[in-house]
Amino acid sequence: MLGHRKVESKDIAIIFKEEYSNLVAVLFHYYNLQDLTLAEDLVSETFVKAMKTWSHKGIPDLPKAWLRRTAKNLLVDYHRRQQTFNQKIAPNILNKSDKKYSSNITEEIIEDSQLKMMFVVCDPSLNNEAQLCLALRILSGFSIDEIAIALLSNKEAINKKLYRAKKSIKLNRDQSFNLSRSEYSDRLDNVLRVLYLIFNEGYYTSTNELTIRHELCWEAMSLCKFLEDKFSTENTRVTALLALMCFHASRLEARSKDENVIRLYDQQDKSKWNQHLIKKGESYLNKSANGDNVSKYHIEAAIAYWHTTDKPEKWSNILHLYNNLLLIEYSPQTAMSRTYALAKVKSPKTALHEALKLKLDNNQYYYCLIAELYRMDDDRSQEKSYLQKALNLATRAHEKTLIQQKIEAAKIASILF
Amino acid sequence: MKDFMLLFHSEPNMEYQPTPQEIEAEIKKWHNWIGGIAAQGKMKATDALGYQGKTLHTDGTITDGPYVEVKEMVGGYLICTTETIEEALELAKGCPIFDVGGKVEVRDIMVFEN
Numbered sequence: 001m002l003g004h005r006k007v008e009s010k011d012i013a014i015i016f017k018e019e020y021s022n023l024v025a026v027l028f029h030y031y032n033l034q035d036l037t038l039a040e041d042l043v044s045e046t047f048v049k050a051m052k053t054w055s056h057k058g059i060p061d062l063p064k065a066w067l068r069r070t071a072k073n074l075l076v077d078y079h080r081r082q083q084t085f086n087q088k089i090a091p092n093i094l095n096k097s098d099k100k101y102s103s104n105i106t107e108e109i110i111e112d113s114q115l116k117m118m119f120v121v122c123d124p125s126l127n128n129e130a131q132l133c134l135a136l137r138i139l140s141g142f143s144i145d146e147i148a149i150a151l152l153s154n155k156e157a158i159n160k161k162l163y164r165a166k167k168s169i170k171l172n173r174d175q176s177f178n179l180s181r182s183e184y185s186d187r188l189d190n191v192l193r194v195l196y197l198i199f200n201e202g203y204y205t206s207t208n209e210l211t212i213r214h215e216l217c218w219e220a221m222s223l224c225k226f227l228e229d230k231f232s233t234e235n236t237r238v239t240a241l242l243a244l245m246c247f248h249a250s251r252l253e254a255r256s257k258d259e260n261v262i263r264l265y266d267q268q269d270k271s272k273w274n275q276h277l278i279k280k281g282e283s284y285l286n287k288s289a290n291g292d293n294v295s296k297y298h299i300e301a302a303i304a305y306w307h308t309t310d311k312p313e314k315w316s317n318i319l320h321l322y323n324n325l326l327l328i329e330y331s332p333q334t335a336m337s338r339t340y341a342l343a344k345v346k347s348p349k350t351a352l353h354e355a356l357k358l359k360l361d362n363n364q365y366y367y368c369l370i371a372e373l374y375r376m377d378d379d380r381s382q383e384k385s386y387l388q389k390a391l392n393l394a395t396r397a398h399e400k401t402l403i404q405q406k407i408e409a410a411k412i413a414s415i416l417f
Numbered sequence: 418m419k420d421f422m423l424l425f426h427s428e429p430n431m432e433y434q435p436t437p438q439e440i441e442a443e444i445k446k447w448h449n450w451i452g453g454i455a456a457q458g459k460m461k462a463t464d465a466l467g468y469q470g471k472t473l474h475t476d477g478t479i480t481d482g483p484y485v486e487v488k489e490m491v492g493g494y495l496i497c498t499t500e501t502i503e504e505a506l507e508l509a510k511g512c513p514i515f516d517v518g519g520k521v522e523v524r525d526i527m528v529f530e531n
Contacts (some may be wrong), residue, residue: 320445323452327460335456342449354453 020141023071025113036166046071068105122191130165140219195220221245239288240297246281247304250274299325315344336369348376364393380414420526421505423495427519446513463495
């Protein structure tokens with residue numbers, strides 16, 4: 001039957017990556033290890049053992065089960081070793097959880113441990129970057145190299161961040177463990193924020209490694225889907241975030257590297273949008289409306305939905321949603337997007353009047369927005385001077401090139417018309 | 418930075434029976450104006466007040482509505498954060514209350530030290 005398909009060596013890397021987070025989570029939670037570094041070390045040891053054994057005996061039929069068994073045995077060995085150092089504590093641990101050691105690690109145990117792990121890793125006392133690194137390492141099994149590429153950093157810096165983050169989790173572990181149902185909901189916001197950060201990191205960062213960018217997005221989506229299965233009935237924010245991710249992800253393929261810095265969807269090739277993901281997004285968006293709570297994820301998902309349509313009321317709805325989003329949470333990006341929508345609904349002149357009041361000086365995207373509004377208003381010389389301001393601030397190569405191209409176009413237009 | 422409250426005054430027109438479209442257009446106008454303030458990062462809170470109201474007097478009597486004896490009533494408020502009262506006045510410009518002949522009163526919000 002299916003189970004007998006021969007596992008090939010190229011599959012091993014994938015299996016390791018998938019099992020990494022599963023095993024770390026189970027050791028940490030189910031077996032009460034409560035030490036991330038130790039859990040990771042044991043999992044690495046498991047993989048080393050697998051490589052050694054499999055290289056001469058061949059890959060077993062059920063490699064994941066093999067890994068789980070081995071990890072568990074290594075944990076028992078670890079406790080035995082500890083026992084000789086510490087006669088008092090270790091026997092207790094072993095006796096208390098004897099029942100656990102005799103049974104297999106089931107999918108259910110893995111899911112439960114993974115879920116708990118999300119809430120430990122997204123510890124609000126850690127800073128954004130630390131939570132991101134930790135989530136990618138522990139929840140998604142990314143290698144240090146991959147994290148460094150994804151976050152535009154280097155190996156040493158990532159290692160340092162991870163080291164500090166794990167240390168801090170070890171210190172706070174009493175707070176992170178045995179969270180009550182209400183504490184789970186309290187922390188849920190933070191978990192969602194981290195998933196959204198991971199997604200955005202993949203969606204917006206300028207690293208040239210497209211595969212890694214996309215992988216970040218899919219990873220965030222799969223974690224969000226997992227969370228949605230568990231929490232959607234009591235919390236529609238999770239469903240709304242998943243809808244938002246579906247809409248954005250539908251455009252992943254259509255986005256090219258040199259896309260407009262203020263993200264004008266108008267200029268994308270809509271035929272390349274993934275209709276299947278858009279449909280998924282719509283169904284999650286509808287599902288997320290089954291509650292009283294309207295979160296920023298609901299609003300952002302609705303905005304993303306309207307962007308996928310061509311209906312006449314599109315822009316006035318988008319403007320309305322941005323107005324609401326600003327009332328929940330101000331951000332310069334939202335303020336700028338709102339102003340762009342205003343230009344679409346009212347006129348570029350009205351939008352310009354409001355754009356100049358935003359006073360987001362020294363923000364290249366702000367200058368790009370004003371330039372774009374001047375372009376819509378046919379004032380190419382003002383457009384050019386704002387693009388110049390943006391160019392002076394731009395640091396990323398592909399953004400510089402893009403602004404440069406626009407300046408050329410504005411120059412030509414101001415001469416010819 | 419200081420907080421200021423913008424109070425929207427207008428003369429109540431109890432005979433006015435707007436159509437759903439008119440109501441929607443009115444709400445949109447307010448939304449866009451408020452959105453413009455929020456876009457500047459100066460928005461704190463806002464609410465619209467309805468027509469249901471009662472007033473309790475010193476002698477314990479209760480009268481209907483805030484509007485029976487007054488020519489104008491407060492239809493809502495907005496709290497914004499700005500450097501000066503002039504800046505708050507600047508934000509008040511464009512308020513849709515002016516379209517119905519109303520006015521905006523700007524007041525500073527007092528802060529008490531503990």
